[in-house]
Amino acid sequence: MSTKIAPSILSANFSILKEEIEDVIQGGADYIHIDVMDGHFVPNITFGPVVLSSIRPLTDATLDVHLMIEEPDRYIQEFADAGADIITVHVEACRHLHRTIHLIKEAGVKPGVVMNPATPVEMIKPILKDVELVLFMTVNPGFGGQVFIPEVLEKVQQAVKWREELGLAFEIEVDGGVNEMTAKQCIDAGVDVLVAGSAIFNEQDRQGAIDKIRNHE
Ligand SMILES: O=C(CO)[C@@H](O)[C@H](O)COP(=O)(O)O
Ligand SMILES: [Fe+2]
Numbered sequence: 513m514s515t516k517i518a519p520s521i522l523s524a525n526f527s528i529l530k531e532e533i534e535d536v537i538q539g540g541a542d543y544i545h546i547d548v549m550d551g552h553f554v555p556n557i558t559f560g561p562v563v564l565s566s567i568r569p570l571t572d573a574t575l576d577v578h579l580m581i582e583e584p585d586r587y588i589q590e591f592a593d594a595g596a597d598i599i600t601v602h603v604e605a606c607r608h609l610h611r612t613i614h615l616i617k618e619a620g621v622k623p624g625v626v627m628n629p630a631t632p633v634e635m636i637k638p639i640l641k642d643v644e645l646v647l648f649m650t651v652n653p654g655f656g657g658q659v660f661i662p663e664v665l666e667k668v669q670q671a672v673k674w675r676e677e678l679g680l681a682f683e684i685e686v687d688g689g690v691n692e693m694t695a696k697q698c699i700d701a702g703v704d705v706l707v708a709g710s711a712i713f714n715e716q717d718r719q720g721a722i723d724k725i726r727n728h729e
Contacts, residue, residue, distance in 0.1 A: 515699055517722050518543035518576050518685065520709030521567075522558065523656045533570050536712060539719030540726070543576040543598075545687070545707045548591075550581035553605050554654035561587070561594035568595030576645075576707075578626065578687065580653050581605065585612050592619035600624030600647050603635050613642050626687075628652060633667040637674060643682050645705075646671050650698075651688030656709040660689025665701040672702035692724040 519541045524532035533544060546564060551557040567575065577596040581587065584601045591599055599616045603625055606612045616623035624645030625636050629652060636646060648667050651658035664686070671684050683704040690698065691711035698706060708725055715721040 513704075515695075515703065515726050516542035516683075516705040517712075517726055518545040518705055518707045519712045519718075519722070520545040520547055520656065520687070520707050521713075522547045523709035523713035525713070529567070530570055532713065533567060535718045536722065537571050537573055539712075539722045541573060541722060543574040543705065544571065545576045545578060545709075546596075547709075548577060548579050548581060549654065552582045553602065554580045556654045561590040564591060564594040564596060574598060576600070576624075576685075576705075578647065578707075579605075583607070585615055588612070588615045588619055588621075592616075592621045596621050598622040598624050598645055600626045600645060602653075603627045604631060609639055610642070613639055617642070624685075627667075629661045629664050633670050636671075640671075640674060640678060640680055640682060645683050645685055647685040647687055647707075649688050650686045650690065650694075653688070658689055660691075660694040662694075662697060665697055668698070668701040668703055690725065692721075695725045 519536040549556045549558040574597045576598045578600050599621050613623045622644040625643050626647035648664050650660050650664045685705035686703050687707035690706045690708040712721045
């Protein structure tokens with residue numbers, strides 16, 4: 513199956529967000545990646561469930577919500593009600609990761625787990641059977657336009673192995689610094705979903721940008 517592309521609206525023009533989302537959907541995006549930042553877990557603030565609920569009616573595409581917030585349990589139901597299809601929480605932000613993942617499931621949303629570049633991959637092994645998405649940050653979270661950290665791909669390879677050994681079916685996604693140059697290494701390592709913000713929204717031709725990332729050769 514071909515690699516899925518998830519444009520991150522963090523790099524979109526927010527004054528015309530509807531057009532920006534329609535443009536990438538038209539260009540072949542599979543998911544819309546929505547970066548929620550609280551100014552505590554990461555040194556940046558973006559938006560919350562109110563903005564998500566105005567995006568929801570624009571598309572049937574999967575809304576992939578990446579929560580970069582402390583104590584995400586407090587907001588799971590609100591993001592579920594606002595229309596998230598996937599909610600991904602940081603292993604570093606959850607005091608009781610298993611409980612948080614189950615709260616997401618109980619809210620009727622697909623649960624995902626994400627880790628920062630310096631977090632050991634072993635942290636997520638006990639939760640793999642409960643998640644539908646494993647996201648590896650290939651930059652330190654907080655901002656778009658940063659440089660890809662290739663060492664993270666060793667963690668991707670380990671997750672691919674565990675998925676096989678345990679007979680599981682979660683998707684593997686990477687986020688940060690993905691562009692037409694770095695996409696090949698990610699796909700070779702076994703990534704299923706590529707998040708890309710600046711490499712798509714900084715280009716005029718969004719379809720062209722998506723195609724270049726997906727068909728990296
Ligand atoms: O979660 C984040 C950043 O914390 C990302 O989703 C960025 O939005 C990716 O941006 P690029 O690195 O692709 O520009
Ligand atoms: Fe993200």
